[in-house]
Amino acid sequence: MKPILEPIPLGNQKSILGFCFDKKDFETPWHFHPQHELTYIEESVGTKFIGDYVGGYQPGELVLLRSNLPHCWKNNTSQASNSKSYVVQWNLGIFPKVPELDSIHQLLKTASRGLIFDKEQVNHLIPLIKTFPDLSGQELYIQLLGILSALSKASYNTLSAASFTDDIPSEYGTRMAKIHDFVGENFGRKIYLKELADLVNLSEQSFSRFFTKMMGRPFFTFLNEYRINHAARMLLDTEEPIAQIAYACGYDSLPFFHKKFNESYQVSPAKYRKQFFQKS
Template identity: 40%
Template sequence: MKPVLEKVNLKELETVHAFIYSKPTFESPWHFHPEYELTLILKGSGIRYVGDDISDFKEGDLVMLGSNLPHCWKNDQEHTGESKSLVIQWPEKTIGDLPLFNGIKTLMTKSQRGLRLGAEILNRTSNLMYKVLESSGIQRYLRLIELLDHLAEQAEHNFITGASYSYDLSSSTTNRLDTVQTFVKNRYKGKIRLSDVADELNMSEQAFSRFFSKTMNKPFFLFLNEYRVNIASRMILETDLQMAEIAYKCGYDSLPFFYKQFKKLKGYTPLDFRKMYTHTTKH
């Protein structure tokens, strides 16, 4: 699908935009903007798309996104209740060229691949984000510097996109990818053939396969398995359903194939994944 250019609403005297998003669903399309962004999920769950990456998200998910990096959050079909996030956006010019900002500059450069920030810094980071939200004028700017300096001091950052990912921001590309995402969200529980998706875009199977692999740096069926496995992993952790039922609900007719794909993408079998989580929550 093609990302849509989003114009961030910066007030005349503000260089930092901070707000709470609160709606029944995360409804923004696949989009991009020149501003950098920090997003903390406060309520809701589903699939997070950033560049060529597809991952599940839930409350506490915290990411930093670089300038013009395409992204969106989409709820599951089964989602009910509120979707809520705390978002901070700022233009590159907000951070000066003084040597004391070198750490922050390095952090912003890394964020061009998207950064997933760990749970171990969540409390401190969320507190600093709320301070940005609750301030204005020069105080908001100073709070942002404090927040980014805190993030820059962290020893490790987890990249979201692949090292070779590059974006095509043309409208035709973003529209096509948006169509693919919507199609997969609505049809992942059933059998999906390459021709089904290609028909949605009025393309031949060969043309669609080339387009998708070039744009996302992965073949379509790897993307589809990533989507299904991310849905399955959340069902494994949040329900008591048997693995066979989870596999069926996520579009897998073959239980051995489900196990193979799950271990390939998560590094554990579905049963080990559930046991590991159960063991962790008891300590």
């Protein structure tokens, strides 16, 4: 298990890091770090976990995270392409507290819940974001400042219901990383609370309290969200029958699957699939 506190090589000589991640899988588990982060997803589909949020992701998403906000992206293992993203991370306090930058500081404060930006409004910024790995020194600083200024004027949605401004105890983070990995590997079958409690060395009652405190809802509510989001991706990415998708995502009852899907997306699975291909 990788440490939940991700070490980022920034210090007195360098306060901003820009890079391109391009591999088969997004490998980092549920983690946090004391730096802010801006991530653009160029390739890959799957599920993103931001604070207490769980939901699907797709190419073209631009997400801003304040420091210490736990997060990870889990790509679909069946995808044909690589998982590719452009990321910039920077230390707190690199922008002075002056009135002219109030909008940027307010944006970063709100990002304690995680922000996803309107694609059309930020599309012109993507070519600039993709140059971060090639920049250094004052060019990197000025470019980041300009992009954050533009983002402060763009529309966005918050992701996590809870905000995270303090470090998570490493023990808690390691437990959550194990839980996320377990769910990703086993969501297609019936999962018992005792399995997870044993996994993180807690009683079932203690596990339930711990998970609800960390994620803001009971484990089985979270598990249903995970399954429904995975089913939604399968509806768009495959031609498998709806019943087969439901069973593959851990639903023994097809009516229950339809009920939960309708609650999440306000349409039936069949209509959700139809609407997507009508727009394509």
